[in-house]
Amino acid sequence: MSSPDELRRQEHIRLATEAAREGRRSRRGRRVWDLLRTRPGQLISVGVAGALIGGLLTAWQTTGLPWSDEKQTVCWGTLPKKDAEALFRDDLSVRAEEIRPSDGNDSSSDAQGACRLLAVDDGRPVAHIDFRLHQLDPRYDPQTTGWLADFLTPLAVPFGKGFVGLASENRTWLALPGGCADGGLSDGPAVVDASWGRLPMSSRDKPRWRDAVARATVRLANGAMRALHCDGTLPLPGKLPATPRQKDTEPRRLCGVGGLTLTPLSKDERYQLDGTLLAHSPGTARVCGVGLGVAATRARLRLVTVEDPRLAQVVSDLASTMGRREYDKRGSASDRSDLALYEASCQTGLVAFLVQDEGTRMDGLPRRLLPRYAAAEAERLGCGSLKVKLPRQGS
Structure with a gap:
């Protein structure tokens, strides 16, 4: 009889293989879980998406499996079970796929990492949130232009004093402190951002949910800092300000x-x-x-x-x-x-x-x-x- 660890490993490989096979099918027609449904910069980049799906067999950590105990964390060891599950409806199960943060590879010296939280209903993916660690640098990343348009949005609110970032009901991002994973003022900052497709929520839940995603983004930023051997941690934000309200345009002001x-x-x-x-x-x-x-x-x-x-x-x-x-x-x-x-x-x-x-x-x-x-x-x-x-x- 196989040991519990061996059974867990086999289940791990089975789930990862199914995800990889689904990724191959999507390239012939429907895109994988709407991963690239919107313009570049809104969701995980093509390169990271390929790594998450095509290379899932090696990238998926043990924490990528469905929850097994109350103390389990996902997304670079930063998100407890209750915090991750709070980002989705109560009747959905949640699992994670992740690539651990690193300060680059043979082809790039930029910080990079990714984590996808996937909500599943009766075995079918119905919602997701993508967190991404990456470097803002238009000299090497053509998606930076789209990122500036999508993430510097008038719908956003500040995290609070001491943070460089914005949170909205559409997207959230936070820059790592200066000196962490960048070369100083001559380079753009490393950022952790969050983006998502259509989520099952009511309109009255959006402000509360936005605040929860903002706190999760800060947790992942701290996890990235630990993985990159940067000093310090960022405090979790409290309740964020209300989303700005639309006003009539003043043509003379x-x-x-x-x-x-x-x-x-x-x-x-x-x-x-x-x-x-x-x-x-x-x-x-x-x-x-x-x-x-x-x-x-x-x-x-x-x-x-x-x-x-x-x-x-x-x-x-x-x-x-x-x-x-x-x-x-x-x-x-x-x-x-x-x-x-x-x-x-x-x-x-x-x-x-x-x-x-x-x-x-x-x-x-x-x-x-x-x-x-x-x-x-x-x-x-x-x-x-x-x-x-x-x-x-x-x-």
């Missing part, structure tokens, strides 16, 4: 910035930009979304101030891919048809100001709005007077 106006636009164009959401996490970013529509899930226009120097460095690296830059004594400006940005050195370090058009189809709108927006935000932050000069068009 856009995003609360005096003198930033939409009045040159036609009445129909201004109508497209009705509805404004403003989120601010001091020390991380100020994000304003304009033109939200009924669903308020995606803004047609975004005005963002990136206050964290390491995150601003990511934006600066992105600017280097946009072609010609205009330099002055305080910083540099660059633009393209859908994006205009300026980066400046302030007393807190590098700061980036950007205006991004995500669907207005109005020629030159980011270029026209950026100078006044950057000057006003620089004044708010105490950076001094800025006069932004963008590169000449067509140069």
Whole structure:
């Protein structure tokens, strides 16, 4: 008769083999559990997804099996059973698939790791949450551009003082402290983020659930820090602020910035930009979304101030891919048809100001709005007077 350990090992291999076989079937048609249902950056990247599914036989730890005792933890040894199960309906069973955090491999020196919590109903996956450890660096990761758009969202709220990150009812992310898994201010931070597909929950449960995911994200960030041999831990956040409420757009005071106006636009164009959401996490970013529509899930226009120097460095690296830059004594400006940005050195370090058009189809709108927006935000932050000069068009 086989021992309990041998039986557990055989069950482990059986479950992993079924998951790998399902992954192969999905490549012929339906995607694996909607893993890549949305745009890049929202869920686990293609490379990590391949490792989770195709390489599951070697990557799935013992904690990847269904719960066996009250003290068991998953996701890099960070999440107790009750905390993981609290993220799903009571009638669902939960298991985890994970790749332990590391500081890179032969092909990459970036920090990386992943954990998927999978909710199962009668043997069928019905919901999931993907946690991911990765480095923000557009020089080597083309998904960084999409990440900035998806995770710097006006629907988000701050974790609290001392955190660099944002939490929303759609996505959550947290940067590891400076010096942990990065090379200093010249590189982007390592982040732990959380994303998910459609989850079985009622609308009244969303704020409570958002807070629970935020705490889980902090737990995983601490687990990543331990695995990467970084000092310190981050405290668990308490109840997070309420999600920002949508307001009517002020055409003569856009995003609360005096003198930033939409009045040159036609009445129909201004109508497209009705509805404004403003989120601010001091020390991380100020994000304003304009033109939200009924669903308020995606803004047609975004005005963002990136206050964290390491995150601003990511934006600066992105600017280097946009072609010609205009330099002055305080910083540099660059633009393209859908994006205009300026980066400046302030007393807190590098700061980036950007205006991004995500669907207005109005020629030159980011270029026209950026100078006044950057000057006003620089004044708010105490950076001094800025006069932004963008590169000449067509140069």
